[in-house]
Amino acid sequence: MPIVDEPGPRPDDPFENLVLDEDFVRGADVKEQSGRSRMLAARWKQQPPDPEPWRASADRVPARRSRFGRRPKPVDPWGRRRKRNWQTPVFVVLAAAVTLAALNVDRLNGWYEGRQESSALPPVAPETASPTAAPPAVDPDTPTADHPWAGSPAEAWPSGANGIELPAAQALGVFDRTQVAAQLKAVKDYLVLAHLDPATTAGGTPAAALALLDRKDRTELEAALAHPTAEHDPVVWLSRFDPRLAVPVTEVVKVLGRTTFESDGDRGMLVHTDYTYVYALRPGPDVGRAPASPAAGATARPVGWTTAGGDVRVEREIVRRQQDFRFYNPARYQVQRGKLVLDKGQSAFGNNVCTMGSGYLVTSFPESAEDDGPSGAPTGGPTTDPYDRRTPLEEGDGSCGALSRT
Structure with missing residues (x-):
């Protein structure tokens, strides 16, 4: 019977502590090809592969129309459908539009305000010279809060500050071009703040x-505002309405006119402004208040203040102002830098009560208790068209005339 030898000492096993984990596989120096790789390598020894990609992209092979006229959708070399990036051009266009609007916000605002009311009349551009033709006739229509310019040639006029267009600045006398431009801008700023x-x-x-304003003119205007009289009424300088008697139905004011400037020799420069402002207003709460009323504080509104549809009737006040501004030569005169000096001025108030001195423009509303006749009621004066700007204003005797239209 054979005898089994006793086992000797066990030799060292180099793989005893070896762990076949992911780190071992990743760190292998020699990697075995997959079965598919070996198969393809053997096949390519006999028949080399085509150097072109197995699926050509749409931009490398001309697209062919299918039976129904559709084009194959573009794909990349891996066969994935290409997505067209339409957002980028859209964002570029929107950004450009916003930038242009921000750079020209004043004109954009004027365009929007002008579109709020459509006009059958062709648009009227700001004046560059004294007009030679009368304003066009307009079919009479009743203005309302929704259509405050109905029946008025001002419907086609520019709105607000867009109607005050400054001439091109140029060096003049003692002032260079930059100084002239700054002085013209200061004049426009005042007109906007005082009348619009x-x-x-x-x-x-x-x-x-x-x-x-310079110190002297500012002091005089502040005194007129604090204590208005017929001789010192602030409406000579400003367009303001007493909210108890007249309320603007819109912040839009129609404006037509022109600004010119000329040298005044060694004295400096003169700026001439001639503008007509048209305001749309409705009666305030205290217009037509009855002296005695059954209910304290009740108001009596005549039927004539409403339209056939029940809307509150709107009246327009037409104010034409010719105002000169003087800029003195700082080398010869003591001046306040950047301040305006008022020179000669004339004003005409259309559809305003004749009595002045309240510190406000008082619009004439039909059947109003305060209506002692608009500056246009038949009180002996001539009949005029308040929209006609062909002739300059002349200093009158203070009497009221008749208006051909408002």
Whole structure:
């Protein structure tokens, strides 16, 4: 019977502590090809592969139309469908539009305000010279809060500050081109703040307009605002309405006119402005208040203040102003830099009561208790068209005339 030898010492096993984990596989120096790789390698020894990709992209092979006229959808070399990036061009166009609007916001605002009311009349551009033709006739129509310019040639006029277009600046006398441009801009700023700013037209204190005037003119205007009289009425300088008597139905004011400037020799420069402003207003709460009423504080509104549809009737006040501004030569005169000096001025108020001195423009509403005749009621004066700008204003005797239209 064979005898089994006793086992000797066990030799060292180099793989005893070896762990076949992911790190071992990843760190292998020699990697075995897959079965598919070996098969393809053997096949390519006999028949080399085509150097072109197995699936050509749409931009390398001309697209062919299918039976129904559709084009094959573009794909990349891996066969995935290409997505067209339409967002980028859209964002570029929107960004350009926003930038242009921000750079020209004033004109954009004027365009929008002008579109709020469609007009059958062709648009009227700001004046560059004195007009030679009468304003066009317009079919009479009753203005309302929704259509405040109906039946008025002002419907086609520019809106707000867009109607005050400054001439091109140029060196003049003692002032260079930059100084002339700054002085023209200061004049426009004053006209906007004094006649177009909603805070001013609604009867507020025109602090911003006052700040642009030199000390003497500002003191005189502040005194007229504090204690208005027939001889010193602030409406000579400003367009403002008492909210108890007249309320603007829109912040839009129609404006037509022109600005010119000329040298005044060694004295400096003169700027001439001639503009007509048209305001649309409705009666305020205290217009037509009955002296005695059954109910305290009740108001009596005549039937004539409403239209056939029940809307509150709107009246327009047409104010034409010719105002000169003087800029003195700082080498010869003591001047306040950047401040305006008022020179000669004339104003005409169409559809305003004849009595002045309240510190406000008082619009004439039909059958109003305060209506002692608009500056246009038949009180012996001539009949005029308040929209006609062909002739300059002349200093009158203070009497009221008749208006051909408002």
